[in-house]
Amino acid sequence: MLTIGALAKKTGTKVQTIRYYEDIGLMPSPERTEGGQRRYGAASLDRLGFIRHARNLGFGLDAIRELLDLSDRPDRPCSDVDEIARRHLQDVERRIARLETLRLELDRMLAECGAGRVSECRVLEVLRDHAECLTDHSV
Amino acid sequence: MLTIGALAKKTGTKVQTIRYYEDIGLMPSPERTEGGQRRYGAASLDRLGFIRHARNLGFGLDAIRELLDLSDRPDRPCSDVDEIARRHLQDVERRIARLETLRLELDRMLAECGAGRVSECRVLEVLRDHAECLTDHSV
DNA sequence: GATACATCCTCCAGCCACTGTAGGTTCAAG
């Protein structure tokens, strides 16, 4: 049996985060000692490990909830899982594309800027006037 | 003189967002009509345009505050501005790198998964066991 | 002048996924 602190250490989670997962129903309420402290078994360790791993891969808590539910229904088609992962992948790809646009624009701004005074700073000029931008990064 | 709604439309901002910027001191308190409604002049339009443009480029509100302050001190060296932009660029690059790692891992998970049942789903297996991952995406 | 109705006002709650703090209790070691 693990204390919440031990579970936290093993999974690289903060203690408060574990309690938060319990609050929102992502982790089940564990057993308690007579004094009211939480004690966790192997199943909790696995479940929290799964959650943290999915979080590290950027999945949102709602998606993780769905993945955990599916994990408990071994006969459902795998495509249900794939669907969630694919959705997430698309989201990641969208975010990469957006950030690449920003990177380009920031790079260009910085490249054009000499070592003068603020009054003639290209960075500020570009920020003042969107027309100076090559890309439409507003989306 | 513009109403808050007109200013919102011109800058692609929500009305509430403008009031929020005023609350946190990013936009100055504008004039008011006798009835207490806000009325904005050209300076406000410029300032909000600047803010929105910087937001679209991903700058945080604190960075924007610094940029606006510098914008009002034309004799300061341009490097002060560059420093802020460079910091932001680095942040963007870090986020891209992180997302690229995720993309790779998600891609691989999905590629390995056949059209079977959840019980033999590679996606879930990988999530259950971090050792299955090629990259250390926990950072 | 009355009415309609879009827009404005303030105040407050909620989003995501935690993180931190205050003030008090429990547990395990020595």
Add this chain to the structure above:
DNA sequence: CTTGAACCTACAGTGGCTGGAGGATGTATC
């Protein structure tokens, strides 16, 4: 039996807004 680390609950705060309630104002039309 005492110490002190770790635990408990409850709540506030993060960033950057967004939405809603409930009421006041501004403008166009009759």
